[in-house]
Amino acid sequence: MTNNASEPMTAATPVRALLSKPWIWAFLAAAITFGATSLIAGSGAGSLFYAALTFASFSAIVGIGQMLVITLGPGNVDLSIPASMTLAATLALKFMDSETAMILPGLLVAIGVGIGCGVINFGLILLLRIPPIIATLSASFLYQSLAIWSNRGLRIKPPEPLAEFATGGALGIPNIAVVGILLAILAWVVLERAIAGRWISAIGQNLRAARLSGVPVNAVRFGVYVNSAVCAALAGFLLASFSGGANLNMGTEYMLMSIAVVVIGGSSIGGGNSNVPGIWGAALFMFLIVSMLNSYGLGAGIRLILTGVVIVGVVALASRKGYDV
Amino acid sequence: MQTISGAPDAPVVALDAAHMSFGPVQALRAASIEIKAGECVGLVGHNGAGKSTLANVINGRLTPTEGAVQYRVSDPAHKNSENAQASGVRSVFQELSLCPNLTVLENLRIPYRNMPRKGWRKIASQKMSDALDLVFPGHGIRPRATVGDLSIAERQMVEIAIAFADRDSEPSLVILDEPTSSLDAAIAQQLLDHIKRYCSEGGAVLFISHMMGEIFDVSTRIVIMKDGQIVDDNPAQAFTRQSIVDAMGHVAPDDDAQGSARSERELGPVLVSSAIGLNARRGEIVGLAGLAGHGQAEALAQIFFDHSSVWKSGKRPEVVFVAGDRARDGVMPLWSILRNLSLTTLPEFSKRWMVDRPAESGLVQKWKDRIGIRTNNLLNPILSLSGGNQQKVLFARALASSAPLVVMDDPMRGVDIGTKKEVYQMIQNEAAKGRSFLWYSTETDEILECDRVFVFRAGEIAAELVGDEISEENILHASFEMQEAVK
Amino acid sequence: MSGDRLRLALPVLSLVVLLGAVFYLQPRAMSYFGLNLLFNLAIPVALATISQMMIIMVNDIDLSIGTFVSFCACVTATFVHDTPVIGYMILAAAILAYALLGALIQLRGLPAIVVTLGMSFVWGGLAVLILPSPGGASPEWLKTLMSLKTPLVPIAVVAPLVIALAVHFLIKRSWVGVILQGVGGNDRAMERAGWSLVRLRASAYGLAGLFGVLAGMSLVGLTTAADANIALRYTLLSIAGVILGGGEFVGGRISPFGAVIGALTLTLAASFLSFLRLSPDWQIGAQGAILILVLAVRLVFIRKGAVA
Amino acid sequence: ADTSDKRIALSNNYAGNSWRQAMLESWQKVGEAAVADGKVASADAFTTSENQATEQAAQIQNMILQGYDAIVINAASPTAINGAVKAACDAGITVVSFDGIVQEPCAWRIAVDFQQMGREQVKYLAERYPEGGNLLEIRGLAGVFVDDEISAGIHDEVKNSNFEIVGSVHGDWAQDVAQKAVAGILPSLPEIVGVVTQGGDGYGAAQAIGATDRAMPTIVMGNRQDELQWWSDEKAANGYETTSLSIAPGVSTLAFWVAQQVLDGNEVPKDLTVPFLAISQDELEDALKTTPKGSVANVEYSLEDAKAVIASSK
């Protein structure tokens, strides 16, 4: 029962090396769906790509936050992402009240809300020892109430320059995507090159051993949960600016989405191992598969089934068995 | 109950020139060995010599890449593991094979494939009690206790008892891979006595240990492995301690050095002390002794947690930890050797937030050479190392730090003699430079290395022994009888 | 006190406290009729929670149980009602699919959470195909069964007890259950002892499928009709129920009685809130708060481990 | 009969959008006034935390226990809470459903003809484009009754016209989801002349289409203030013409009065229909003025309005 993982990284062909990357499957899947949709779209392929970049950004931003949380190990997941998005967007847009001068303070409000949500989430996990899944879920109900209470679902327009930034782009790349890519690069640096990244991964593999190796486990977990909420808040802020206002239900689909992009992207769900490029591949894929099925005129039922089958398929293909002796 | 069929005097198992390679690693080379009924074979070798691999080939978990394995009951249509099972080959692996969420008796049900279905709990309970009473009289383990609530020593006892238990068939060969590593001396002796009794009644045992005393105590035959090969296989009488150590290929360290270092060193002021009275001075090696599971590990953990933070980590940590229970407390299973080794020292050698990668590989390379980790590539996964070599990585992880206090929780489990001696020397040297050690050990040899020893009993310090008071008798005495501490 | 007992103490306690509070707020609930109204919708939740428990027992987590129960409800309200033979065959196939999924997860070493996430789309899609618009009807016998007038104690109380007892005997007492729990406790040990992990995981998933089907059927019996989104929230509810009932995500530590009581507690918590008559703005938040409160009590019961 | 000691409860399944918020607000306003006037004893509103039929069924069962005299329901599913509604009727409680109506025959239904709403949209477009053309359809949440009904109406009417529906996406009644879905399918679509919607998706569609270099088709709006605002801006800029129609959230207050009338002992037919609120090109400015920023165009019903509705459907 040998396997390729136990062999040292000897010189393999570039293709082989590429195929061994867990994130490649997400990009392959995205490329295939893009190709299939382009068959219909024809010359519209360019604008399809542009749209894909735009909408994938939101998934990618929340996905990055979620990925770090999931990397912390089994049972760690942030289910408060949709509520944090909504709360941050609602409060920030209400605060800015369409005034251009308030853009920066508004952004700070959104980020502040994110930090607040993260602190509460982790507080519940640490102080009350509630399993993260349930802690973040329960907290999200509170955030939802807060969002409802704060302005009762009224949609306030974002300031004009902010809306222009959110919907605009340069050189064929949407501004939003630039933000998303920069964040991904930052996350990659933190995970692969910084001490913090090592710590996160160590905690994900064995919390107790990490603690005994001198890793400041609570500080790291605190940072990761706050980061996830801040990413969600930022995504909410951008999404509201992009779509012309905050809705009470705007974050709903990002609950499953944030988990889906993490796992399709090739991060090991068991924790300890994360994968930044895959997030983008998966985010593009999740947008493109819906577009493809819509373009082929398939009904909602079939669309859902195919989405599910493809998710399972990608994961089954990308999987490699671990040590099994 | 059914007895094992086949010719009674045929060997239980016979290996003929078995090869086992894992990719480029040749873990086993042309190994030939026969084990007959009534034999107790002691298997020794340095870390990574291939002992566990040999054991796994014998019990059928690994199928040799070349060569043949012949069991007493060998049906070519079946897999090796099935033949092994049918022939009554049973194993106790070093890392525990119990389900902690189940009770002791339920754990017996797992390997007992053909247990009667009606009233199985009663049967299992009875058989479990019988087996425990047989091997460890006076054990005090209830069959209905949940395994997770037992101490690590008790778990080890349960696992050994299950291997010897009367199940669907009688055991004909029991493989014990370092079974005594978490047992204290008294319980270990019960096991050794049982092994001798069992072999004299016609059973066979393959006993892997790094402890010479045990090997000589039980073995009728001793097999020595070195670099994947069986280099010696003779009746036990043919060996001496020295000849074994020589055959294993390690430089024999001179035993006289022991203790002399102790008196020469000058001790500084008290560095740490805990609520229950445990303390250590600068440059001192403090031992924690007593029967296994009497609060030593908890006391150590307490000191570690008191002097390290879950909220920050700095360039100058106060304390570092060497784990004994690798899987639970030490190893990061997804990582390479390199990353595992550098984990504790990351903030120390890096400049700011970023990992200084050249410094990292320099440091790891240095420790690989210094502590002798057997690998050809530090980027290999840590799990590709043998148990003892994984342990060395954990040692290096802690010693590479500049922390003035090193806390060690029975850290020499599964480390071979040669390496042990080197590590003892290294500890003495570090102590001389002013580092303090708190060292919990189940092995008397190691306790004798210490400057001062606290003997634990029922979670409290039963005695404090200094200098020449540190002896096996005194420790045993304090472990068993509550005495006024020598203060 | 043994670990299992302790594990059960909290859920029982929180249920009793909540029940007391509800009776205090609404004395009318303290009757045969009242108890039935309070708890009858907990029956499908309890079954779904048991289903989730089977998965958590083998260290996995099922994100598709909500859509699966919805799917089963749709099948029950359509095929089982119209053409019973085909209906039951579909349900049997669904259980088989669950078992195969378990086998696939083991064979390829897949993360269950992702596979079930994917499957949640598949079940949801199938449910939409079967019932594009809400409707269907409950088979008569099912409706009768779910509104059975049991003597003395209403069926809403009897059924969860029967379910818990049956599962307790299956999982906690029988040897099959012991072997299945072993997978969660130490799968390597199971493999070494010669058990086929593929078969064991498939069995656990098959059982989960079975209880999912039962949940869907009982739900239709209560609501008398179905729709494709009818039970989506069972996914999170069932996970919360297992944890509330003293289960743990890893290590095969689960308790059937705890899980059922957890489901009852969650159902009751929502009722408690509506009896409080909060402002609509805060009703949703209060549900979160009460969940936090109940779980915070766990703190008292958790042994203080060395590491958080 | 005297209803001053009667207690009425609202069982609401969802509060997550501006329409529902406006609905709750109207209920509160009218309910409080009715309590102050001594018309009823209380008018409490309850919302479930998740948009789920099972949760709503439990909520209704709790209301039975609390002894309400009437329960007004906006249902998550027309069928899945039948059991609970039946139990309420059996306990002698008056049940009135509106918007999301229930099938259980014992309940009153204030229905909106959703099929008609779909047809109206196509009819309007057919007037605008007699020669036909391509349409894009934005649907709601799959598996939900309203979605299926509106869509059925649209498709039915399209058969009588020269239109062809060349694309159909699910916007889940969420602005951003609709925007995303439209942006994803647009590149594959031929030129489209109109977009039919289910209410509240118009602005998202306009955003998505505006981001491309396509000509802006005629998007049927759903009375949301941001839609009206966008429409008015476009109208000012280039004379953009369309129509807008949806149900007024204030229909909750109609349901309230209907419940009160039933409790009062008046004979009320089981099935009532409310017209939807349509805003035409000329009414746009007025509607915009009376609609709060970020909310939905609304009308609330008085007791007299309710009596008129009841009388007209006898």
Ligand SMILES: Nc1ncnc2c1ncn2[C@@H]1O[C@H](COP(=O)(O)OP(=O)(O)OP(=O)(O)O)[C@@H](O)[C@H]1O
């Ligand atoms: N599955 C495997 N893949 C790669 N290398 C392996 C594998 N199993 C064993 N090895 C290597 O084979 C060699 C022999 O290992 P083995 O575990 O048998 O040593 P050991 O004698 O038991 O050592 P120790 O006393 O430290 O336990 C080691 O170099 C080990 O790294």
Ligand SMILES: Nc1ncnc2c1ncn2[C@@H]1O[C@H](COP(=O)(O)OP(=O)(O)OP(=O)(O)O)[C@@H](O)[C@H]1O
């Ligand atoms: N798939 C694998 N790839 C690399 N190495 C492996 C693999 N599986 C097992 N090994 C190594 O094979 C050897 C034997 O495994 P095993 O689990 O029996 O160790 P062990 O003998 O119990 O360890 P110890 O000697 O400390 O008791 C170990 O060195 C282990 O790390």
Ligand SMILES: [Mg+2]
């Ligand atoms: Mg070994």
Ligand SMILES: [Mg+2]
């Ligand atoms: Mg070893």
